[in-house]
Amino acid sequence: MRAGKNESDQELRARLEKLQAELGSKEEERRAEIGGGLPVGGSFGKALSAGFTVLSEFVAAILVGALIGWQADGWFGTKPWLLVLFLGLGVAAGFYNVFRFAAPKDARGGG
Amino acid sequence: MNPIEQFELQRIGAPYFINGVDVSFTNSALYMLLAAFAAIVLTIGATSRRALVPGRGQALAEVLYEFVANTVRSTAGKEGMRFFPFVFTLFTFILMSNLIGLVPYTFSLSSQIVVTFAFAAFVITLVILYGLYRHGFGFLKLFVPHGVPAPVLVVLIPIEIISFLSRPVSLSVRLFANILAGHITLAVFGGFVVMLLGAGAWAALSPIPILAVVAMYALELLVNCLQAFVFAVLTCVYLNDAIHPGH
Numbered sequence: 001m002r003a004g005k006n007e008s009d010q011e012l013r014a015r016l017e018k019l020q021a022e023l024g025s026k027e028e029e030r031r032a033e034i035g036g037g038l039p040v041g042g043s044f045g046k047a048l049s050a051g052f053t054v055l056s057e058f059v060a061a062i063l064v065g066a067l068i069g070w071q072a073d074g075w076f077g078t079k080p081w082l083l084v085l086f087l088g089l090g091v092a093a094g095f096y097n098v099f100r101f102a103a104p105k106d107a108r109g110g111g
Numbered sequence: 112m113n114p115i116e117q118f119e120l121q122r123i124g125a126p127y128f129i130n131g132v133d134v135s136f137t138n139s140a141l142y143m144l145l146a147a148f149a150a151i152v153l154t155i156g157a158t159s160r161r162a163l164v165p166g167r168g169q170a171l172a173e174v175l176y177e178f179v180a181n182t183v184r185s186t187a188g189k190e191g192m193r194f195f196p197f198v199f200t201l202f203t204f205i206l207m208s209n210l211i212g213l214v215p216y217t218f219s220l221s222s223q224i225v226v227t228f229a230f231a232a233f234v235i236t237l238v239i240l241y242g243l244y245r246h247g248f249g250f251l252k253l254f255v256p257h258g259v260p261a262p263v264l265v266v267l268i269p270i271e272i273i274s275f276l277s278r279p280v281s282l283s284v285r286l287f288a289n290i291l292a293g294h295i296t297l298a299v300f301g302g303f304v305v306m307l308l309g310a311g312a313w314a315a316l317s318p319i320p321i322l323a324v325v326a327m328y329a330l331e332l333l334v335n336c337l338q339a340f341v342f343a344v345l346t347c348v349y350l351n352d353a354i355h356p357g358h
Contacts, residue, residue, distance in 0.1 A: 060281030
């Protein structure tokens with residue numbers, strides 16, 4: 001009974017490892033097929049480019065949000081409110097950009 | 112010693128107007144031609160002998176080709192390779208204009224936001240048109256992240272749209288701001304040297320800003336190449352969205 005349980009445990013582990021390896025290779029195939037986004041991490045140059053990218057994406061989203069809100073206010077005559085709303089959405093979009101840049105792009109990560 | 116004098120547009124030859132729009136040949140146009148010419152010399156001139164054992168020029172062109180091809184393949188996938196000629200052209204042109212701009216007394220093309228925004232607008236237009244051509248209205252799935260409950264979508268879709276609209280802005284401003292700031296810093300530190308030399312005994316301190324200029328010049332070389340690379344990579348990332356929306 002005891003030995004049997006151990007054996008099934010080992011079998012289970014072996015199967016798990018096999019599945020893990022298969023999943024890994026599938027993931028690599030998928031990555032080669034559709035591309036994996038920006039190469040993050042690594043040398044000084046890569047770190048520098050990642051920094052520039054994150055900064056500008058964050059700032060640009062806020063600017064674009066503010067611009068949309070300001071313009072929409074001018075069209076609809078709702079002076080500060082749409083600017084406030086779209087500025088908030090712009091900040092959210094900025095954080096979303098940064099999150100999307102930093103989050104791992106695998107099948108289980110969503111997004 | 113005005114640090115922003117170097118970005119001034121100057122007419123070369125006679126002023127020329129079409130419908131009141133100034134289309135004279137400027138130093139900016141001249142440097143565009145120079146950058147294109149440099150890219151052509153590097154890629155066509157250096158590889159014309161097609162030696163099996165490449166010479167220096169051919170080796171450089173081959174390294175450039177391999178580098179961009181690997182970048183496109185790893186960021187936009189196999190299908191992205193149909194955009195390889197476009198990305199390669201963009202990358203070499205920006206790289207050449209940046210490198211030419213680093214030579215003293217030259218004009219740096221990417222320091223004009225009009226130029227970088229024209230590139231970015233072209234890229235985004237291409238992404239939208241290709242996405243619509245490839246997927247029809249399915250391209251709009253790009254704005255709807257899958258696996259998200261409906262109430263969250265009400266907030267998330269405007270965020271996605273703003274995030275998409277911010278792309279050409281961030282793409283153009285990043286290139287423009289880095290090149291502009293770099294060249295201004297170099298000019299300002301160069302100005303320090305002149306000022307110290309003209310200030311009597313303080314001239315003894317003048318080697319310090321010279322050392323700073325040398326160090327920053329190395330950094331600028333890195334930044335200039337890097338910005339061309341980042342522009343190309345992000346173009347690939349956005350094209351990847353057009354090829355595979357909803358991922």
